[in-house]
Amino acid sequence: MAPGFPPGLGQNEEKKQLGISVEDAGGDMTVVGPVGQGTVRIEGIVSEVLPMVVESLIDSAYVTPLAARKMASALPPLSRLIGELRRQPLPSAAFYEYFKLDSASWVEVEVASLPGLYRLPRINGSGYFLRTASDIADGTKANVWAELGKHLAANMLGRPLLAYNSGTNILRVPLGAELPGLYGRAAVLASGQLPVSERRLNSISYTDIHPETASILIGKLTS
Structure with a gap:
């Protein structure tokens, strides 16, 4: 998949030529998103062959096979962020959420005495903050x-x-x-599509995520 329309792929004729090249190689090309701002999605071609198929129309620097998987692999475990956050004194408030x-x-609580995520009521300036046992x-x-x-609270508490x-x-x-x-x-990079809100399920869905990419991403978010 090649995200966006890189330089040299701005004209309809060039897009048509790319589609023909992809089709000749046994693949399929679709454009996801608004015209001129979407994502060129190429499927059915092995990653080793893709650069050769598109080389006459797209600079090879814009072709990154398995981009979502590589990006997920490069991310740090989420738990690492917990200790790197800047600490400040806990503000006083009549209650917290x-x-x-x-x-x-x-839920409303009188004291912020449990590890997890809190938010201040608007009367106290609002804002979200995390508390560990320390x-x-x-x-x-x-x-x-x-x-x-x-997600930091979920990681910290194993939920x-x-x-x-x-x-x-x-x-x-x-949702939220x-x-x-x-x-x-x-x-999002895995599919080239923004997540979809499903209010009936009270959830947000990220689509077309390969199991290996999902495994890497979930591992980073839970470790």
């Missing part, structure tokens, strides 16, 4: 954004907020818990 992993919902002992917290905080179906190649997370940062980018 605690993120319950089992129901992916918020933070609780030291009276500190680490500021995070919501999606990252949810992953994701599920993968190898039969459909779909990776699901709860999109995969954070480059972890989400790797999942």
